[in-house]
Amino acid sequence: MDIPNMLKSLMQYGPAFLNSYCIVNGEILKLEDVEKMGCDEFSVRSKINMPTHLYRYFPDIETRDKETGEFVNYSIQGLKNNTVFLQSPTEFDDVYDSDISISYDEYEHLRLIEYCRRCGIETEDLKDTQSIGNLLVKKLYEYFAENKSLEDAFVVSESEEENLANKLFALRIENYIVKKSEFGAAVKTALFDEYNEYTSELKKTFRTVCFTTTPYSQLMWGGMYANCHKGFCVEYSVMPNDQKYNDVFNNLYPVIYCKTRPNMAKRLVGMKDKPPTTETLWDLYSHGVLRKSIDWAFQNEWRFVLPRNYYNGNYNVEFFPISKVYLGNRMSPERRKEIISICHEKNIPYTGVTRNPEVFEMQDCDVLCENCPNYKKS
Numbered sequence: 542m543d544i545p546n547m548l549k550s551l552m553q554y555g556p557a558f559l560n561s562y563c564i565v566n567g568e569i570l571k572l573e574d575v576e577k578m579g580c581d582e583f584s585v586r587s588k589i590n591m592p593t594h595l596y597r598y599f600p601d602i603e604t605r606d607k608e609t610g611e612f613v614n615y616s617i618q619g620l621k622n623n624t625v626f627l628q629s630p631t632e633f634d635d636v637y638d639s640d641i642s643i644s645y646d647e648y649e650h651l652r653l654i655e656y657c658r659r660c661g662i663e664t665e666d667l668k669d670t671q672s673i674g675n676l677l678v679k680k681l682y683e684y685f686a687e688n689k690s691l692e693d694a695f696v697v698s699e700s701e702e703e704n705l706a707n708k709l710f711a712l713r714i715e716n717y718i719v720k721k722s723e724f725g726a727a728v729k730t731a732l733f734d735e736y737n738e739y740t741s742e743l744k745k746t747f748r749t750v751c752f753t754t755t756p757y758s759q760l761m762w763g764g765m766y767a768n769c770h771k772g773f774c775v776e777y778s779v780m781p782n783d784q785k786y787n788d789v790f791n792n793l794y795p796v797i798y799c800k801t802r803p804n805m806a807k808r809l810v811g812m813k814d815k816p817p818t819t820e821t822l823w824d825l826y827s828h829g830v831l832r833k834s835i836d837w838a839f840q841n842e843w844r845f846v847l848p849r850n851y852y853n854g855n856y857n858v859e860f861f862p863i864s865k866v867y868l869g870n871r872m873s874p875e876r877r878k879e880i881i882s883i884c885h886e887k888n889i890p891y892t893g894v895t896r897n898p899e900v901f902e903m904q905d906c907d908v909l910c911e912n913c914p915n916y917k918k919s
Contacts, residue, residue, distance in 0.1 A: 563799035564838045566590060567754075572799050580823040587795045588781070594864065595752040595777045595843055597625065598761050600768035601869075601876060616772060620883055623863055627748035627847060627856040630830060641743050641829035646670070647806040648736045653677055655810070659695045659707060678725045681714070685724070691715055706814040710735060739813055746822075748856050749830050749846045752777070756867045756894070757903040760839060770871035773880055774894070777861040786861055793845050797831050798838040805829075822848060866891040868910065870903070881910060 563572045566587055578586070599616035606613050615626055650670045657664045657673060660680050667673050684694045691711035698704050713731035714724075722730065753761060756774045763769055780786045805828055812821050830846055845860070852858060866884050868877055868891060877893075884891040893906035893913070906913075 559800040559835065563797050564835065565797050566795040567841055572801070575797060576827070580819060580826070583827065584791070584794065591779060591781070592754045593779055595779060595861070596754065596756045596774055597750070597752050597777070598766035598774045599772050600765065601772040601872070601880075602768055617883070620775065620863070620866070620880070621887070623859060624857050625750045625845065625860045627750045627845065627858060629745060629748060641805060641809065641825055642740055643806045643809050645733065645736055648810060649732060651807060651810040652732060652735070656695075656710070659698070659703070661696055674729070678728050681728065682724045700814065702814045702816060743809065743825070745849055746825055747830055747846055747848055749844050752843045752845070754841045754843070758839070759901065759903055762869060762894070762903060767869055770869040771873070771876070772869050773872065774867040775863055776865040776867070778864040780861055789845060789860060792847055793843055794826070794831050796833050796842040796844060797827070798833055798835045800835050802832070803828050863887070863889050865889065868893045870894055870896065877910060
């Protein structure tokens with residue numbers, strides 16, 4: 542599929558068209574139709590045309606492990622062990638990627654309405670945040686003045702999560718009062734603390750690792766993914782019918798490339814203090830980790846996505862079998878020898894990647910690496 546030309550064609554239709562359509566696995570679809578799909582329908586429909594192979598570019602460099610402080614080459618580790626490491630989306634290069642954040646102003650407005658409800662305060666006729674906040678502060682202040690505590694200021698709910706959230710909010714307010722904060726300021730600061738904690742947790746809801754559908758992308762070879770052609774690319778054979786890989790296959794999804802970003806504030810605030818469900822998780826997936834700017838559509842990504850702690854916190858996961866390794870055009874002879882020795886040990890086919898002399902594309906090298914003069918010189 543020629544995604545660059547597809548993008549060029551899309552641009553000619555103008556902003557209205559771009560805002561209404563998206564690209565999923567190289568296919569142009571109405572964004573509205575995709576957004577109406579649930580997890581099961583999206584997964585089944587996208588896997589009808591799933592590629593037989595997926596590719597991942599590796600930089601082949603050492604990085605410092607955040608927990609141990611030791612330098613580790615995760616690329617070599619993944620090649621030797623046939624594993625992939627699921628990252629937190631906060632580590633991605635695109636600042637919009639997997640973004641499921643909420644502006645504080647929206648959070649404050651919606652959450653104040655919710656806390657008013659839990660205190661038995663009617664806010665239907667009020668539109669501005671200040672008025673709603675004033676009502677809540679007045680009610681809580683009067684309760685605190687009479688009881689010297691906010692422990693039972695909120696109506697008891699059938700939801701244990703909601704009751705715990707109320708207690709934590711009350712304790713935060715009391716903590717700031719002890720620190721001599723004015724009551725209204727204490728409520729506002731407690732709400733801001735709650736906001737920071739919740740948005741931080743949202744970004745840690747899932748872990749993911751990304752794949753593409755070609756080993757010949759100049760942009761991916763040339764950037765950070767493959768260390769400017771000095772790294773390597775691994776080909777994996779997709780095994781849809783092998784039970785060993787059920788978890789992998791069932792948690793693979795294509796990225797939805799589009800121009801617009803949905804406002805998730807109301808839904809995200811509505812999810813707070815509720816146990817996660819398949820529907821709420823899919824909301825986070827389809828509008829967060831699987832939603833990406835159309836500028837990146839050339840990558841034609843598939844993502845292996847898992848909820849946090851799915852494997853008890855082990856994010857280095859066995860993936861589909863490795864069927865081939867592509868060696869970067871600028872890989873040093875020393876590194877090339879090491880990668881090839883691993884391929885021999887694991888019985889994995891490999892090839893060098895070189896420039897096409899006639900068009901701006903990468904291609905397999907006709908010369909076996911061991912017969913290459915540059916290889917023999919080292």
